[in-house]
Amino acid sequence: MGLDRSFALDRRAERIDALAAKRKKVIASDQMIEGHYPVFADWAHGAHFWDVDGNKYLDFFLSYGTVILGHADPDVDEAVVREIRRGFATGLMKPVQTELIEELLGIVPGAEMGMLLKTGSDATGAAVRLSRAFTGRDRVVRWGYNGWHDWCAQWDHGIPAVSRALVDTFTYNDLDSLRAVFERHRGQIACLVMMPFMVERPAEGFLQGVRELTREHGTLLVFDEIRSGFRLALGGAQEYYGVTADLVTLSKAFANGYAISALTGRADVLRTLDTVHISSTYYANADAMAAALATVRKLRSGDHLKRIWQMGERLQSGLGRLVEEFGAPIDVVGHPPMPFLDFHFGDEDRNQQAKRSFYTATIREGVFLHPNHHWFISAATTDHDIDTAVGAARRGFEALAEAGWLPADWRRRQEDGAV
Numbered sequence: 001m002g003l004d005r006s007f008a009l010d011r012r013a014e015r016i017d018a019l020a021a022k023r024k025k026v027i028a029s030d031q032m033i034e035g036h037y038p039v040f041a042d043w044a045h046g047a048h049f050w051d052v053d054g055n056k057y058l059d060f061f062l063s064y065g066t067v068i069l070g071h072a073d074p075d076v077d078e079a080v081v082r083e084i085r086r087g088f089a090t091g092l093m094k095p096v097q098t099e100l101i102e103e104l105l106g107i108v109p110g111a112e113m114g115m116l117l118k119t120g121s122d123a124t125g126a127a128v129r130l131s132r133a134f135t136g137r138d139r140v141v142r143w144g145y146n147g148w149h150d151w152c153a154q155w156d157h158g159i160p161a162v163s164r165a166l167v168d169t170f171t172y173n174d175l176d177s178l179r180a181v182f183e184r185h186r187g188q189i190a191c192l193v194m195m196p197f198m199v200e201r202p203a204e205g206f207l208q209g210v211r212e213l214t215r216e217h218g219t220l221l222v223f224d225e226i227r228s229g230f231r232l233a234l235g236g237a238q239e240y241y242g243v244t245a246d247l248v249t250l251s252k253a254f255a256n257g258y259a260i261s262a263l264t265g266r267a268d269v270l271r272t273l274d275t276v277h278i279s280s281t282y283y284a285n286a287d288a289m290a291a292a293l294a295t296v297r298k299l300r301s302g303d304h305l306k307r308i309w310q311m312g313e314r315l316q317s318g319l320g321r322l323v324e325e326f327g328a329p330i331d332v333v334g335h336p337p338m339p340f341l342d343f344h345f346g347d348e349d350r351n352q353q354a355k356r357s358f359y360t361a362t363i364r365e366g367v368f369l370h371p372n373h374h375w376f377i378s379a380a381t382t383d384h385d386i387d388t389a390v391g392a393a394r395r396g397f398e399a400l401a402e403a404g405w406l407p408a409d410w411r412r413r414q415e416d417g418a419v
């Protein structure tokens with residue numbers, strides 16, 4: 001697998017492109033499997049993409065989970081091209097905006113109104129500002145990854161202490177830890193913004209408990225469904241788990257890769273928009289709206305989500321068999337449409353080293369599995385693709401064994417057919 005052209009381009013980019021210099025790969029530099037992961041993409045189709053060196057990858061990253069139907073979906077791209085040819089940027093509303101929101105209201109539980117923005121951080125940031133305006137309170141509680149704005153950025157550097165001081169978090173699946181935050185800041189918390197889950201699934205009654213606590217404290221519940229929306233079910237985790245938030249943020253998988261996000265929920269809260277400043281020149285652009293409408297209609301009318309679940313289940317059971325066979329301290333986790341492997345090799349340092357062995361082997365097989373981010377399944381993924389991925393994972397487990405990460409008896413277990 002050559003990457004010469006990629007690295008030459010990379011050296012060129014590093015000197016002039018601040019993002020390329022800092023975070024030039026989809027995997028942060030310190031977690032990189034240097035020399036193996038693709039850097040510059042050339043083109044993509046269905047479940048695959050090709051890098052500028054002509055290497056082909058079976059894609060389980062799917063642009064951070066935005067590409068739900070598969071790359072270059074003809075129906076979505078045609079809808080966008082039609083809109084582009086008709087002049088998509090007037091700054092005025094186009095009918096597609098209303099049609100898309102009508103569509104959303106029919107899909108997302110609790111959605112009485114909606115608004116369309118561009119990025120996920122736009123939507124979560126808007127949810128926080130509206131919640132503060134609606135409740136007249138300043139404090140925020142949050143959990144999971146919610147974007148890069150001051151109230152939720154992962155690193156403190158560059159963020160005023162005063163912004164940080166207004167935000168608390170809690171332990172997932174631990175209602176007591178959330179209760180303690182509410183007790184500490186009684187009557188001051190505007191909203192709780194949380195992903196309904198990350199890789200760990202919600203314990204029985206946990207999301208319901210969160211819903212009750214927020215109600216009890218007059219705090220708005222915002223489900224950040226930017227990853228789970230349109231993927232776990234068409235109506236997201238709200239539909240799947242039967243819990244309805246006050247506001248919901250959506251983005252990935254909404255438009256098969258085009259840049260758009262949405263905030264939906266209670267009309268009384270969204271109407272507070274009259275009194276706050278949330279706006280962008282590009283919110284009215286109709287290209288991504290056309291993509292979203294085509295994506296959502298396609299998802300609604302076909303069995304794409306069912307297939308995504310089936311493919312995810314097939315992948316997870318294949319991985320589960322390998323874990324057994326090799327006796328590896330690894331858990332197969334996540335919901336089938338967004339699976340992942342949880343490594344338990346002692347501490348974070350050892351986990352990262354073991355991941356290096358595993359994921360170097362899988363990428364060499366041309367299967368793009370991310371070491372530190374959910375994987376995603378697209379509707380273009382076939383049974384054959386899943387078998388290819390499981391085959392690559394077998395190479396990953398063999399690499400772990402060869403590097404001495406697995407129990408000494410792994411070969412005997414394999415011969416005995418531990419599965």
Ligand SMILES: Cc1ncc(COP(=O)(O)O)c(C=O)c1O
Pocket residue numbers: 064119120121122124144145146147148195224225226227251
């Ligand atoms: C759950 C969740 N919320 C918010 C965001 C932020 O979205 P964006 O990167 O488009 O600003 C992301 C992005 O990964 C996300 O996964």
